[in-house]
Amino acid sequence: MANTYTQINIQLVFAVKGRQNLIIEKHRERLEKFMCGIIRNNKSKPLAIYCNPDHTHVFIGLHPSIAISDITREIKSSSSKFINDEKWIRGKFAWQEGFGAFSYAKSQIGLVVKYILNQPEHHKKTSFREEYIEFLNKFEIKYKEEYLFDFND
Template structure:
């Protein structure tokens, strides 16, 4: 009997919408664990997750049956509700519309994981805006400035 074999590795990045409702160090680990649970419950494999106060990155091993936009929509919706229900934030927490997703080969996985794990250190030197624009350029993705995130600098 034939089976389906694949290696699909996707890094996804998205940002917090409200400047007042930022991810705080005191509860970010719980948020990352919660998001990891969503990914696992949807049958995907979380390889790394981290971020800063204004955005997150995660790398997943994705099955070909997964619809990435549905997964990200569920992560955003459920995690915003999780933040609200746990009263982690004094303000209305929402994620910005849209996201960036970037594919990698198996040989790049350890570098991407290290990159994600070092997000806070990395962002001492580069803004989220510059980081995101560099991803779009490196992957040859055409974009219009007016459709990008509202930047929190």
């Protein structure tokens, strides 16, 4: 893509199906590394990632030839297959349908990286539901309650 210059920084947020706490700490880092490989294989750059037990934040520098929905689908489907092939849980692992995607300027990268890497502390005070609705409101995204993730809290 000669003469194409972009800066597309996207934070993806998606949840475990049924909002179960299925991503356990001993597997978290390996799953994050696997997801980073998927991102790199899609010509994009992983900036930060944190897999909470019931949801995940992925911050990427997106290549202009890659659609957000395509890379998200690839991350979710390949990581589900990886978890199932590794037999980390009884039954079948899956992500919920849908995702959130939020864009950031270069000047915000450091803050977003810090926010994502600080997820364990953040969720001691704020539920995933509160966090996600805060994102939607902050980015002025209209939504319908019935189409949000299944929230158990």
